Amino acid sequence: MRTRRIVAASLSTAAAILGAGGAALGCGIARKLTAPIGPRDFDLTVRGVEQADGQSRLVLDRTQDTEAQGVCNLWFERGGWVQLGNEVEDRGSKRIARTITGTSEGFSPRAGDLASWSGIYYSSPEDAGLEHREIVINAPAGHAPAWRIDGDLSTWAIHVHGLGSSRAGTIRGVQVATELGYTSLVVTYRNDGEGPHLGNGRSTLGVTEIEDVDAAIGNAIRRGAERIVLFGWSMGAAIALQLAHRAEYRELIVGLVLDSPVLNWRSVIQANCKRAGLPSSAGAIAMPWLMKEPLARMVGLPTALPLEDFNWVKRAHELDVPTLILHGTRDDSAPFATSKCLRDQRPALVTLEAFDAGHTLNWNADNERWHNTAASWLGQRIGR
Known part of the structure; x- marks a missing residue:
């Protein structure tokens, strides 16, 4: 009987811990989903700017976003944006290059710039x-x-x-x-x-x-x-x-x-x-x-x-x-x-x-x- 009580108490404690953990997880997901708008994450670093054939290309780290086919936009931490074309060119196993097709007025990207990738192609x-x-x-x-x-x-x-x-x-x-x-x-x-x-x-x-x-x-x-x-x-x-x-x-x-x-x-x-x-x-x-x-x-x-x-x-x-x-x-x-x-x-x-x-x-x-x-x-x- 004592063993049964100990086992039952242990299971009850485990259930309470699991229940508390589940509640915390559910609350955390709900809070994350409804969170107030925060600042943009500038998590991409421009590794280089290439000039060839009358075109400029940005060299970026290879990620799921940067190597995806389709046009996109980079928003820069220091202000300004750059539109990138559809073609993705290899620059080794870890990097890619994409052609610049447009920029905000007066903006020129530089190696070392921090940027944020986005599908929002136009700013206005x-x-x-x-x-x-x-x-x-x-x-x-x-x-x-x-x-x-x-x-x-x-x-x-x-x-x-x-x-x-x-x-x-x-x-x-x-x-x-x-x-x-x-x-x-x-x-x-x-x-x-x-x-x-x-x-x-x-x-x-x-x-x-x-x-x-x-x-x-x-x-x-x-x-x-x-x-x-x-x-x-x-x-x-x-x-x-x-x-x-x-x-x-x-x-x-x-x-x-x-x-x-x-x-x-x-x-x-x-x-x-x-x-x-x-x-x-x-x-x-x-x-x-x-x-x-x-x-x-x-x-x-x-x-x-x-x-x-x-x-x-x-x-x-x-x-x-x-x-x-x-x-x-x-x-x-x-x-x-x-x-x-x-x-x-x-x-x-x-x-x-x-x-x-x-x-x-x-x-x-x-x-x-x-x-x-x-x-x-x-x-x-x-x-x-």
């Missing part, structure tokens, strides 16, 4: 050759800056960026909308680093940010919008889907263009845990810390997050807005399989275009195909 509409004006949206969270690119005032495109990104990332899609003659709003929202700062700065994964994007729709309506297309990137796609299915917008929002969409937060969190080297079960441990009121408050969130409302695999039957999804088969953040599942459930309504690319890097991998696919689909489904 001006960099993409788009005339724009700065406006402010009076959002529930406060004054939210936005770029407006003028076109037909009856048809608007509203561009919504993702978690941890910036509005500049959506310019890749603004070019299509402008070509079709739409007026575009490139929006910010609370706690994205550009929009209003609210509370402790944490993201609510689209739950409250949606109200600031809703204010942008109101801005468009007051200025004559009769039809709206929502362009959503990653979490911005989750926001777009929620707005498109509000009853008051059923006749107004006529199309969705979604890049690397978050269609199910559970699968997204599991995928990101796997990418971080954690077991996929860690994602399940984190969910209560986001969705249960006392735990969410401990994470620092203003309220529990109803993330099941963002599960569009389960809600596929509710879809009634024509939707184009552009998604990379190598996306290790928002799984491609989820988009395929949604398309398979609603093939008459959802068009899926696959790219050999990572998360939100479809345009970068093949910008001509991305542009032509979106333009053709919008032209056929929505018109000019």
Whole structure:
């Protein structure tokens, strides 16, 4: 009997330790996922600048990012940016070289510079050759800056960026909308680093940010919008889907263009845990810390997050807005399989275009195909 009591006590202690460890892990994942926007990491060092054949090339350490096919951008710690072309040239087993195709005004990279790799190719509409004006949206969270690119005032495109990104990332899609003659709003929202700062700065994964994007729709309506297309990137796609299915917008929002969409937060969190080297079960441990009121408050969130409302695999039957999804088969953040599942459930309504690319890097991998696919689909489904 004494041995049994000792064993039982040991097992109880072990379970408590494991439970405490699991709770700490779940809380940590939830806090990381919703963390306030921090400074950019400048974790790449320019190893050399080559001049040959009238072109300049940067020599960089070989990483998964730097050797990936597709155009990209380097943002420099001392200011300025450099656009890099698609071709990757070997410089031994540990380094590569890429051709410089553009730089910010007056900027010249140097060996030893610290930089940050990014798929955000343009820093402003001006960099993409788009005339724009700065406006402010009076959002529930406060004054939210936005770029407006003028076109037909009856048809608007509203561009919504993702978690941890910036509005500049959506310019890749603004070019299509402008070509079709739409007026575009490139929006910010609370706690994205550009929009209003609210509370402790944490993201609510689209739950409250949606109200600031809703204010942008109101801005468009007051200025004559009769039809709206929502362009959503990653979490911005989750926001777009929620707005498109509000009853008051059923006749107004006529199309969705979604890049690397978050269609199910559970699968997204599991995928990101796997990418971080954690077991996929860690994602399940984190969910209560986001969705249960006392735990969410401990994470620092203003309220529990109803993330099941963002599960569009389960809600596929509710879809009634024509939707184009552009998604990379190598996306290790928002799984491609989820988009395929949604398309398979609603093939008459959802068009899926696959790219050999990572998360939100479809345009970068093949910008001509991305542009032509979106333009053709919008032209056929929505018109000019």
